[in-house]
Amino acid sequence: MxxxxxxxxxxxxxxxxxxxxxxxxxxxxxxxxxxxxxxxxxxxxxxxxxxxxxxxxxxxxxxxxxxxxxxxxxxxxxxxxxxxxxxxxxxxxxxxxxxxxxxxxxxxxxxxxxxxxxxxxxxxxxxxxxxxxxxxxxxxxxxxxxxxxxxxxxxxxxxxxxxxxxxxxxxxxxxxxxxxxxxxxxxxxxxxxxxxxxxxxxxxxxxxxxxxxxxxxxxxxxxxxxxxxxxxxxxxxxxxxxxxxxxxxxxxxxxxxxxEMLQVEGKKMSKSLGNFFTVRDLLDQGVPGEVIRFVMLSTHYRKPMDWTDEKRAQAKHRLTRWYRATQSVEAAPTVDSKVVAPLLDDLNTVAFFKNLNDLCVAGRFAELKAGMEFIGFTGESAEALLEEAKRMLFEAVDVTELLGETLESADPKVKIGSLLHRWQSLREAKDWAAADELKAQLEEAGLKLSASKDGPNAETTDTFDPAKLEALK
Structure with missing residues (x-):
């Protein structure tokens, strides 16, 4: 019961x-x-x-x-x-x-x-x-x-x-x-x-x-x-x-x-302080609705919630990561009872989110997708988040000048993003051998990889050769 x-x-x-x-x-x-x-x-x-x-x-x-x-x-x-x-x-x-x-x-x-x-x-x-x-x-x-x-x-x-x-x-x-x-x-x-x-x-x-x-x-x-x-x-x-x-x-x-009440950057939201904004203001600024939802639920409902740019960025990163992991899988038919358990304890959404992230790290993507849909992340923001991530990654790698006219196709951006995501997933799954092998292949193509709390990153070197990426599956 x-x-x-x-x-x-x-x-x-x-x-x-x-x-x-x-x-x-x-x-x-x-x-x-x-x-x-x-x-x-x-x-x-x-x-x-x-x-x-x-x-x-x-x-x-x-x-x-x-x-x-x-x-x-x-x-x-x-x-x-x-x-x-x-x-x-x-x-x-x-x-x-x-x-x-x-x-x-x-x-x-x-x-x-x-x-x-x-x-x-x-x-x-x-x-x-x-x-x-x-x-x-x-x-x-x-x-x-x-x-x-x-x-x-x-x-x-x-x-x-x-x-x-x-x-x-x-x-x-x-x-x-x-x-x-x-x-x-x-x-x-x-x-x-x-x-x-x-x-x-x-x-x-x-x-x-x-x-x-x-x-x-x-x-x-x-x-x-x-x-x-x-x-x-x-x-x-x-x-x-x-x-x-x-x-x-x-x-x-x-x-x-x-x-409990909401604050903005540690202060009461007020027009006189210049930190008052509507939901529509954020949406019009390009903040996806699901990011707003994530930030709201990342604090327990009975605690004051502080809306900050840092929390917004963290929410965007976490959701992007989850949507990358689940974009090619069907959701499990039911959500795991152990995943839902924190919500049964006075809506502990913080612990629920931790459970979802654990599923992502463990590579249990169908279960992750079921949990996301359960809490209201049904994919409305997925395309926008993933496209933004690809664009930011592409700009960070800065392959525009190197690829020249071949950039008329979006494939290079997709390829780099996909390979970096695979490398990150292998590391999270602690499959170090496979992760190291993929890293070596990417470095052979002239990409320098690094990992941080915000996710994987890649920089080009003088030997970058986009053609070598095509051999990687």
Missing amino acids: TTLKLYNTKTRSKEVFQPIDPENVRMYVCGPTVYDRAHLGNARPVIVFDVLYRLLRHVYGAEHVTYVRNFTDVDDKINARAAESGRPIGEITAETTQWFLDDMAEVGALEPTAMPRATQYIAQMVAMIEDLIAKGHAYEAEGHVLFAVESYAEYGALSGRSVDDMIAGARVEVAPYKRNPMDFVLWKPSSEDLPGWDSPWGRGRPGWHIECSAMARDLLGERFDIHGGGIDLQFPHHENEIAQSRCAGHGFANVWMHN
Whole structure:
């Protein structure tokens, strides 16, 4: 029996995962507010919980896992963007939603089972708010409806904060209609120039927190297995979700999971520091989506992740090496259970990557390919990575001038790259005799070989003769 362990933020411990119903394992992850391009930090939870989604499908069967990730398409940031640009709100949210889907597909994320938009669930939100008022957990004041925090004794249990700390950290809105500074908005009035829906409290729109509770309840039921998101959502968003859902009589999520924050070159990502960029910025700069995915998963999800140029280069090198090794083999029919084992221990992607590299070193390329596909490296970046590697190698060897017109064919570049890869593979397999024999043949052709942590390298000598390469098979 496969045992999956996950860290539950709510209990602050790693627990054996026991689904409510193994025939329908259910997960909800907070998605983006769609008013602009997804920045790099937005991609981390998508990639992390994509891995968990793949793992749950592996353990319980693809047809037995339901994954919901929402879009917040009613929000003051969206309203501000519309006012600033003069464009209709619906046009902005439709465009930015598609941007998000396109960018997340580039980093290898599967589409969830359902991707609800908040504006599709206004009726469910209104019904839930009415229920909270009827049960004494919410109240109407000056066209607003607010959740009464004091009515829920366990408020703060998820984040482990005292009420005083929460007031200080939440930047709560000071409003005369609030009974308690911590009370949060479930519904607020809308002026004619803002999106609004009819409700028992007048024309208005929902607060941020109520949408996830209503959508999760409608799509996953009163109790479900896993709720995920970034650690920045733990308070107040997830704390408020729990309070309003439990007070409405819903059991809500059993396991709460949070990925840590992202930094860039050791600093918080910020426009003022000049280190803020979107996923699309990187893609447009030629960084393959699978390289972004690799870097994200090369740090455990519960640790802060530092995006650096060095890590990007390392990821590109490692993926290129793996794709070289697997380009001519079929993936093994199943992924080795020993290779997957680290993921069953709270998504230990770092150890999983080590297992993949061990397969590469051992020459078990069909198993390597199966493991790569399992974690989401399906070859979308393979051609670009391998072509770049050939080009860089060709430039490093600098055979352009020596080969003259024969360079109209790409074969010399391919030949050199292939032979160097074979030499590296033989060395990794510790077949020293064969590696030394190939090295001698290449040196006879006038190439000087060297090896480093970044891979093999070749330099031409005065005796370089490309014709001698043709004899090597």
